[in-house]
Amino acid sequence: MGLSHEKVWENCLRIIREDIGEQAYRTWFLPIKPMAIHGDKLTIQVPSEYFYDYLEEHYVHVLKKAVVAEIGPLAKLEYSVIVDQGGDEKRPTLVQYPTQKAPYYSKKNPAPEKPEYKSPFDLRNLGHLAHQSYLNPKYTFDNYIEGTCNQLARSAGLAIAEKPGITSFNPLMIYGTVGLGKTHLVQAIGNEVKNNDDNKFVVYVTSENFTNQVYEALKNRRIEEFNHFYLQVDILIIDDIQFLAGKERTQEILFHIFNQLHGNGKQIVFTSDRPPRDLMNIELQDRLISRFKWGLTADITSPDLETRVAIIQKKLEDDGIEIPTEVIEYVAHTVDTSVRDLEGVIISLIGHASLTRKNIDLELAKQTLKNIVKEIDTEVDIDFIQKTVADYFKLKVDDLVAKTRKKEMVKARQIAMYFCKSLTDHSLKSIGFNFGGRDHTTVIHSVQSVEDQMVTNNTYKAHVDEIKKKLKIKKI
Numbered sequence: 001m002g003l004s005h006e007k008v009w010e011n012c013l014r015i016i017r018e019d020i021g022e023q024a025y026r027t028w029f030l031p032i033k034p035m036a037i038h039g040d041k042l043t044i045q046v047p048s049e050y051f052y053d054y055l056e057e058h059y060v061h062v063l064k065k066a067v068v069a070e071i072g073p074l075a076k077l078e079y080s081v082i083v084d085q086g087g088d089e090k091r092p093t094l095v096q097y098p099t100q101k102a103p104y105y106s107k108k109n110p111a112p113e114k115p116e117y118k119s120p121f122d123l124r125n126l127g128h129l130a131h132q133s134y135l136n137p138k139y140t141f142d143n144y145i146e147g148t149c150n151q152l153a154r155s156a157g158l159a160i161a162e163k164p165g166i167t168s169f170n171p172l173m174i175y176g177t178v179g180l181g182k183t184h185l186v187q188a189i190g191n192e193v194k195n196n197d198d199n200k201f202v203v204y205v206t207s208e209n210f211t212n213q214v215y216e217a218l219k220n221r222r223i224e225e226f227n228h229f230y231l232q233v234d235i236l237i238i239d240d241i242q243f244l245a246g247k248e249r250t251q252e253i254l255f256h257i258f259n260q261l262h263g264n265g266k267q268i269v270f271t272s273d274r275p276p277r278d279l280m281n282i283e284l285q286d287r288l289i290s291r292f293k294w295g296l297t298a299d300i301t302s303p304d305l306e307t308r309v310a311i312i313q314k315k316l317e318d319d320g321i322e323i324p325t326e327v328i329e330y331v332a333h334t335v336d337t338s339v340r341d342l343e344g345v346i347i348s349l350i351g352h353a354s355l356t357r358k359n360i361d362l363e364l365a366k367q368t369l370k371n372i373v374k375e376i377d378t379e380v381d382i383d384f385i386q387k388t389v390a391d392y393f394k395l396k397v398d399d400l401v402a403k404t405r406k407k408e409m410v411k412a413r414q415i416a417m418y419f420c421k422s423l424t425d426h427s428l429k430s431i432g433f434n435f436g437g438r439d440h441t442t443v444i445h446s447v448q449s450v451e452d453q454m455v456t457n458n459t460y461k462a463h464v465d466e467i468k469k470k471l472k473i474k475k476i
């Protein structure tokens with residue numbers, strides 16, 4: 001071993017960061033200081049008792065995964081907590097706490113035996129976890145709020161969790177933009193299946209991880225083992241399938257695994273940030289896409305106000321925290337983009353209140369939101385619109401400006417022009433100029449064409465609305 005505590009913690013942070021949202025990472029992990037490492041025990045300093053409780057309550061699994069990956073299966077974690085006893089005379093002191101939840105493996109409580117098959121997850125040095133599902137236990141149906149935005153996806157998820165592989169929802173494909181609860185839902189399915197029948201072999205894997213595993217397996221000539229592992233799975237959950245775009249070999253391997261599992265009545269669940277028909281635009285093989293459509297495709301959309309309020313209330317209730325209704329309503333009204341943004345704001349609020357020892361009132365909420373919104377705000381100018389639209393269609397900004405008349409590019413170009421006209425003060429002439437020196441009549445034509453299609457074509461309108469959301473400046 002021999003790494004310093006700083007280095008070990010730095011590596012842990014890298015792992016943790018992959019697992020949790022940016023806001024939570026910054027609020028709960030950046031304030032932590034590594035203090036020492038003795039053998040298998042890492043000591044970290046946290047700023048308050050509340051902090052310690054919160055970490056133990058919410059992030060113990062994330063911490064565990066990280067320290068075990070870094071230090072090994074016998075890793076122990078100890079907190080050094082700054083305890084403020086109040087009053088000026090008594091300076092805050094440090095108290096050591098061991099971690100209480102989910103005890104780490106020890107000699108008395110050894111890690112479970114490795115299964116016979118070799119897991120491709122081993123390649124990430126998480127060998128002793130190979131018997132597990134790689135599910136995060138915090139994602140359950142219990143804490144997944146139902147709203148019109150996710151009704152179909154949620155009920156289909158529940159149905160397959162009851163009878164995996166048996167319903168006609170196979171595969172189940174859930175799509176929606178980032179932060180709307182896809183990962184939560186599919187992990188809840190996995191956890192529920194395990195709850196109902198612990199013998200079921202559930203595997204949750206992100207597309208990126210899956211791609212890396214294929215790459216490592218090919219490199220190490222272990223592709224047979226790789227296939228062998230996946231063919232034993234009862235429920236295979238692959239998250240963010242759009243990241244397989246352009247990964248020909250991985251798609252091919254997944255295609256065969258899919259066919260075999262499906263043929264054997266095993267359940268498969270996918271998520272994607274766009275509907276299957278749009279996956280064609282991003283280099284995903286037709287034969288794979290056609291398989292996605294065999295079962296049920298369900299979308300998740302942005303939560304409405306009522307659902308946002310319910311989500312906030314549930315999160316607070318789970319944390320045992322009370323916040324005045326006016327604050328909840330203020331946050332629900334202001335943050336209308338995604339559940340992830342909503343959650344980020346709540347986490348920040350609790351974090352601020354805990355660090356400043358202030359109550360969470362409207363004032364603090366406004367203050368906190370101002371800071372966060374500043375970070376996510378971006379000025380809408382032509383560059384930003386071009387970049388956002390190009391990213392959305394997986395094109396380059398150059399494609400929007402170029403002379404080409406390819407259908408996909410014309411569509412993206414027209415939408416970008418439309419937003420430049422509606423969201424900036426640029427004249428038609430200036431917009432044309434910024435799109436490869438085009439004439440102002442071209443801009444008029446583009447804007448008109450977008451407006452027409454929005455009326456006649458719902459899918460088209462949905463695209464434009466989604467891009468608009470990405471461009472939207474949030475107002476306080």
Ligand code: ADP
Pocket residue numbers: 143144145146150176177178179180181182183184185311339340343
């Ligand atoms: P996605 O995978 O679609 O990007 P996530 O599943 O990661 O989104 O959700 C982002 C955050 O919002 C997660 O912390 C998740 O728990 C929370 N969340 C999303 N939808 C809901 C919901 N309906 N009820 C409660 N929490 C939710």
Ligand code: MG
Pocket residue numbers: 179182183184239240
């Ligand atoms: Mg996700």
